[in-house]
Amino acid sequence: MQLKDRTFIVSGGSSGLGLATTLIFLQNGANVSILDLNPPPSDSSTSIDSGRILFTKTNVSSTESLQAAVKNTLKWTQETNKPISGAICCAGIGTAAVSLPRQDPSATHDNLKYMDMALFDRTLAINLRGTVDLIRLTIPHMALNEPWGPDGERGIVIVVSSVAAYEGQVGQLAYSASKGAVRSIVLPLARELGQKAGIRAMGIAPGVFQTGMTVPPKKKTPAPAKKEGAESKPKGSAGSRASLNTEMIQYPTRMGRGEEFARLVKAIIENPMLNGGVIRLDGAVRMPSRL
Template identity: 50%
Template sequence: MHIKDRTFIISGGASGLGLATARDLHSHGGYIAILDLNTSAGTALASSLAPRARFFETDVSSTPSLEAAVQGAAAWIQDETHAPLAAIIPAAGVGNPAKLLTRHGAPAPMAALDFVLSINLRGTLDLVRLALPLLAGNEPSGPDGERGVVVLVSSAAAYDGQPGQVAYAASKGAVRSVALPLARDLAPLGIRAVAIAPGYFESNMTAAMSEKVRGSLERVMEFPRRAGRGEEFAALVRAVVENVMLNGECVRLDGGTRMPSKL
């Protein structure tokens, strides 16, 4: 799938890995529909990438909000850019670490678990299902008749989650599991589905970590022994978009790290 003169819908597109992806795809000629709850950051990013970017204030945990954003992106494509949708990239996500049993022996509040699951899992599936008709409506392109790709964002926690990551690992493990059945569902339409599972990357979530925690994470890494950079994640997203043989799989992007149960 070519990037130039095609549109990319990215949730969480105003920060972290979503921001890096938006900038990278834009630098290769793409049009970027930025979905984010942070109005100031989203507006500033769209302005910096104008005219090939548009910001849509979006709460991914709300179906009406996602519906409005997808409808806005569709109208932008149809009425202004005429750049068909190439990929849906649900990159919005939260961590919110907590154990199911608190230090006082009480069950964790269900609201805390729902918060993580609603954004990371429900928000991902909701965006994908709402935007898929735009991909399915594309004219087939290339020798394989491809219509587009869904790039899911899982996590290394889907494989080896650490203490306090039950809700996060559950959400990202579910996203990882979506890749193959979604690819199979969409294969007759010429639409692919691939998940990426980043490890320890520079992001808003990891920015809140103490230097002690950062050092502990880096010590258990293989190579390179550092946090991943946004542009490295974005480069893999671009490879997924461009390589039609990448389908139905979850690709770890973690420098060979396997997280231990304790740091």
């Protein structure tokens, strides 16, 4: 399916992998409806063509918010005559919590600490429910598109899983559960939507990529007191540490870049035989139990 003169919804399209996807869509003549809590950056370095972007402030864990965003997008497509042809579900959060918290030495059966289910529920609400909710709200509209090309394509759904779906680490119970579930919805969607409506479904499982989750913004904090004779070795974020661990990322031994993810999204859209699968994009990374 072509990108030119079509509209693609990108949840989480204002930053990270979603922003990289937005940019490659714009470079190839597509319109992009961004669903995010924050607007895309306005600095010139991103080369954003604001005339082909519609931003709707959206909480993907809220059905009402998603419904409003899709309705806003439909109105825009009627004005531009560029139909909704894809939903790229990049919105997500990374959370960390162990299932068995550290207990106080004096712990008894009456005062034990338990894993916080509120964090678990929030992770699934955004990463899994938000993905499924966006898909189910957009595919009926894609099914009304005029068939395109010799295969009669009408649209595509691309979800973002993670290598954590395969190799979840200590503390990633909620995150791995959500990304494992996202991985598992791809084939059922492809089996239903392909012959019924000419809509393909694919997933991408990124490894360690340069995003806000792996490379948090630098904070200006006072330097800790250095013990005499001690060597300073800042620990850094998990993602930055992973990028230097050659036992994890085989080649290339670095974090992935947003444009590399976006190029795969583009290739998936343009290749009609890519359907029903989840592609690992990870430099042959295999995650250890913990960093």
